[in-house]
Amino acid sequence: MSFFQDMISVFKKKELLFLESYKESEGVYSFLFEKEKDLTWKAGQHGLFTITNKKIKNPTRPFSVASAPTENIVKITMGISADPSDFKKAMLELKEGKNISMSGPVGSFHLNDNSPSLLIAGGIGITPFRSIIKQLEAEGNRDKQQIQLLYMDSKKSYLYKDELDEIAENTSISVTYLDSRDDLYQEIDKFTYQYNGKYYIAGPKSMVDSVNAYLKNNDIPKRNIKRDVLIGY
Numbered sequence: 001m002s003f004f005q006d007m008i009s010v011f012k013k014k015e016l017l018f019l020e021s022y023k024e025s026e027g028v029y030s031f032l033f034e035k036e037k038d039l040t041w042k043a044g045q046h047g048l049f050t051i052t053n054k055k056i057k058n059p060t061r062p063f064s065v066a067s068a069p070t071e072n073i074v075k076i077t078m079g080i081s082a083d084p085s086d087f088k089k090a091m092l093e094l095k096e097g098k099n100i101s102m103s104g105p106v107g108s109f110h111l112n113d114n115s116p117s118l119l120i121a122g123g124i125g126i127t128p129f130r131s132i133i134k135q136l137e138a139e140g141n142r143d144k145q146q147i148q149l150l151y152m153d154s155k156k157s158y159l160y161k162d163e164l165d166e167i168a169e170n171t172s173i174s175v176t177y178l179d180s181r182d183d184l185y186q187e188i189d190k191f192t193y194q195y196n197g198k199y200y201i202a203g204p205k206s207m208v209d210s211v212n213a214y215l216k217n218n219d220i221p222k223r224n225i226k227r228d229v230l231i232g233y
């Protein structure tokens with residue numbers, strides 16, 4: 001999506017009806033909202049979410065939409081520590097029937113061709129990839145596009161694991177769980193050896209920067225790498 005489309009999209013604020021929230025794992029929660037008919041996004045994009053149920057300072061944060069457009073629901077998943085920001089306190093206080101506002105969708109972090117693609121997630125950076133592979137699953141991965149997901153989490157606390165395993169079982173998409181950088185780089189090397197493909201990296205800044213540097217050192221052209229830095233971790 002172009003910069004200008006993003007600009008137009010940001011000005012389109014929608015009120016989303018809160019449906020429910022639940023704990024995904026220790027310190028990680030998902031929030032579900034009703035999807036209005038005219039709201040859609042490209043799997044992997046993010047929205048700008050604003051707290052409207054109470055007055056707080058800095059009420060807006062970007063979050064990847066973790067659901068696929070075909071799921072007909074807006075899902076966001078976030079890390080919430082024991083001492084949360086006012087924004088996250090307000091999220092936990094959301095009650096059924098209340099609203100949150102969303103601007104967007106924005107961003108160019110989505111698949112844009114049928115190249116073999118390596119999706120590299122670090123921790124909470126799995127959120128845009130859940131959307132992407134759920135969407136591919138729903139569409140039946142028509143072109144049998146070669147998609148591999150590498151999911152790195154040093155604490156081995158893998159979000160959406162049951163869903164990801166099911167997708168890996170029922171589609172040609174492969175999912176590999178990793179807990180060390182060395183293993184991650186080994187898997188990246190295997191993909192690079194086999195394919196002239198695209199690389200999508202999402203996670204905290206330090207992780208995205210180091211994987212990006214690794215790819216560059218291995219002569220992967222910049223145009224084949226897309227990054228989504230989840231600022232704030």
Ligand SMILES: Cc1cc2nc3c(=O)[nH]c(=O)nc-3n(C[C@H](O)[C@H](O)[C@H](O)COP(=O)(O)OP(=O)(O)OC[C@H]3O[C@@H](n4cnc5c(N)ncnc54)[C@H](O)[C@@H]3O)c2cc1C
Pocket residue numbers: 046061062063064065077078079084085086087088124127128228229230231232233
């Ligand atoms: C495109 C995108 C997608 C994202 N998707 C997700 C997601 O799916 N799940 C998720 O949990 N988080 C996601 N984030 C991060 C999210 O927006 C919050 O920043 C994060 O959850 C921390 O919020 P907080 O309220 O806990 O902490 P905050 O109060 O925001 O602060 C956390 C720390 O980050 C610093 N910080 C905050 N904003 C910035 C900034 N703009 N630049 C530099 N430093 C900053 C603060 O100083 C502080 O040290 C995403 C961010 C981006 C940019």
